[in-house]
Amino acid sequence: MKHQATPYLTFDGNAREALHYYKDVFEGEILSIQTFGEAEFPTPPEVDERIMHAQFKKDSLFLMFSDAFLGQSVTAGNNIxxxxxxxxxxxxxxxxxxxxxxxxxxxxxxxxxxxxxxxxxxxxxxxxxxxxxxxxx
Structure with missing residues (x-):
């Protein structure tokens, strides 16, 4: 079995924008998007449109996306x-x-x-x- 690390990218409310940006850059496809509002557990209305989990694929490139939940901090930069x-x-x-x-x-x-x-x-x-x-x- 070939092992492959899957990068998981977390954003501060702009995961959807990032997902579409990478779709255009790499000419790939968005496999799925699930928002916090679609989750099977109660969430505050402020996070309903935030992405809880999304998947992107282009050939062997596979990325997962999420927005941070309220109160969680996101540090974009040199950590990945x-x-x-x-x-x-x-x-x-x-x-x-x-x-x-x-x-x-x-x-x-x-x-x-x-x-x-x-x-x-x-x-x-x-x-x-x-x-x-x-x-x-």
Whole structure:
């Protein structure tokens, strides 16, 4: 069995916006969205539209999303980095362009000493992405 870590991204009320952003960036599909209001337990009306759990998929990329419940804090930033091994120069360039458009480039897309093109970008939601395309076998 192949083991794969599934990143779970938590937001402070804007998980739906983030979910649709990543759908557009990666051209994937939203598999499911469940709000706190749809949960089978009572929740305050202020959280009814917040996402309790959502799933996104693009090929082998699988992400889960949630909004924090009232009173829980969210610290976006350097606490998570998601590494993606990409399949072509075109793909890494496209994702680099899309993520950096409203984000912050930490390391520009460049050739590396380990035989890859690599970039590190913090997107508009504070999530850091390590983009890697191995150019040498």
């Amino acid at each position: 980095s998601l590494a993606l091994e990409l399949e072509s120069e075109e793909e890494i360039q496209t994702l680099y362009n899309r993520l950096s458009e409203q984000g912050t480039v930490i390391m520009e897309l460049q050739d590396t000493f380990w035989g890859a093109k690599f970039a590190k970008v913090k997107d508009m939601f504070g999530i850091t992405w390590d983009l890697n395309y191995t150019t040498q076998s």
